Amino acid sequence: MPLVALARRTPLVLVALTVVAAVAMLAAVRWGSTPLSTAAVLDALAGTGDEATRAIVRELRLPRVVQSALVGAALAASGSALQALLRNPLADPYVLGISSGAAVGAVATVVFAATALGSIAMGSAALVGALLALALVLAIGRAVGGTLDPRTLVLGGVIVGAFLNALLMLALVTLDLERYRAALFWMLGSNSGADWRGVATLAVVVTTATAWLVARGRALDALALGEETAHHLGVLVAASVVTAASVSVAGTVGFVGLVVPHMLRLALRPSQRVQLVASVLGGAAFLVLADLAGRAIAPPNEIPLGAVTALLGAPVFTWLLVRGERARLA
Numbered sequence: 530m531p532l533v534a535l536a537r538r539t540p541l542v543l544v545a546l547t548v549v550a551a552v553a554m555l556a557a558v559r560w561g562s563t564p565l566s567t568a569a570v571l572d573a574l575a576g577t578g579d580e581a582t583r584a585i586v587r588e589l590r591l592p593r594v595v596q597s598a599l600v601g602a603a604l605a606a607s608g609s610a611l612q613a614l615l616r617n618p619l620a621d622p623y624v625l626g627i628s629s630g631a632a633v634g635a636v637a638t639v640v641f642a643a644t645a646l647g648s649i650a651m652g653s654a655a656l657v658g659a660l661l662a663l664a665l666v667l668a669i670g671r672a673v674g675g676t677l678d679p680r681t682l683v684l685g686g687v688i689v690g691a692f693l694n695a696l697l698m699l700a701l702v703t704l705d706l707e708r709y710r711a712a713l714f715w716m717l718g719s720n721s722g723a724d725w726r727g728v729a730t731l732a733v734v735v736t737t738a739t740a741w742l743v744a745r746g747r748a749l750d751a752l753a754l755g756e757e758t759a760h761h762l763g764v765l766v767a768a769s770v771v772t773a774a775s776v777s778v779a780g781t782v783g784f785v786g787l788v789v790p791h792m793l794r795l796a797l798r799p800s801q802r803v804q805l806v807a808s809v810l811g812g813a814a815f816l817v818l819a820d821l822a823g824r825a826i827a828p829p830n831e832i833p834l835g836a837v838t839a840l841l842g843a844p845v846f847t848w849l850l851v852r853g854e855r856a857r858l859a
Contacts, residue, residue, distance in 0.1 A: 608786020
């Protein structure tokens with residue numbers, strides 16, 4: 530499609546993504562063991578309506594929905610930045626081992642009973658784990674090629690991720706039943722434990738780091754064209770920060786940072802700043818819908834969030850790869 534047509538389409542796509550995200554959030558607040566009407570939800574948000582409905586909407590469902598949106602936005606923005614940085618559509622926090630490192634850090638607080646220190650300890654441990662995983666990936670990249678070659682970094686991420694996942698499995702077999710269930714949370718992913726305190730902290734981290742990435746949009750555009758800049762480490766650290774914050778509250782969730790930016794890039798091909806904004810909106814909508822699907826498919830049981838994103842993301846990404854390869858060969 531001509532670039533002019535793509536430029537004209539961009540505002541419409543951003544508006545559509547905003548509407549989809551808003552509708553998805555409203556549907557997720559309405560859905561549950563006690564179905565609510567749109568009017569009842571709006572009344573509860575306004576502080577009117579009966580007390581039980583206000584408690585359900587404002588203290589149970591809304592924090593979960595907002596957390597899902599923030600986690601989806603963070604992972605999609607991280608994936609978009611990493612794909613631009615490494616010039617590789619397969620790059621995302623999960624593939625590069627950053628998510629696994631954050632999960633190891635979070636689970637370590639369970640293993641050593643540090644959860645009593647609260648969400649700050651959990652988030653700090655997840656960040657340390659994410660940064661250590663990133664350091665290992667960078668070390669592998671430099672040891673193999675002497676430079677930060679994108680292909681080597683992706684392969685290094687796969688190796689580090691596999692190793693860290695093995696550590697997680699070993700940690701699980703050493704735990705008692707209670708701590709095993711708590712650790713399994715980070716292996717499978719869930720937003721069921723969302724509360725406003727954690728959501729507020731997550732919002733500050735995600736907003737700050739994502740704004741920094743958007744501000745570096747021109748540098749990422751230059752990287753996409755093959756130019757070298759001095760922003761490699763900053764982008765990697767920012768991606769690790771938002772990933773760690775997401776993992777600390779929602780566990781390991783794959784495919785969001787892989788599929789959402791890739792789909793939007795095919796549809797828009799915009800500047801990296803626009804791509805990041807679109808990824809934030811698309812990632813928020815995607816994960817809210819995935820969380821809703823996990824609750825709606827087999828009530829009252831919930832399907833783990835990581836399983837839902839894999840079930841949705843793997844076929845879509847396979848289709849995108851096949852489509853891209855056919856277009857390249859045509």
